[in-house]
Amino acid sequence: MGKRILKIALQVFGVALVLSGGLWTLQGLGIVMWPASSFMLADRSWALYGGITVLVGAILLWSSGRIAR
Structure with a gap:
């Protein structure tokens, strides 16, 4: 159970970072x-x-x- 929660948490934070970082990159490049x-x-x-x-x-x-x- 603990590994499953860790895996889901890493996936959620990973997706959030990829999406927000992508937006920041595209904004920074104009x-x-x-x-x-x-x-x-x-x-x-x-x-x-x-x-x-x-x-x-x-x-x-x-x-x-x-x-x-």
Whole structure:
């Protein structure tokens, strides 16, 4: 039961990080200009932060798949 909860938690946080990091990356690159009042728009540092966030999320998703049943 404990491993199952850990696996689900890693998957939920992994997906959340991948999605939010992807948005940050696209905003930082100026591809997604939403919301219009965001301070991240066309700021390359947010593209870097978003890329790192996507990577961390992907690592969490990968590690959740390695947890034995």
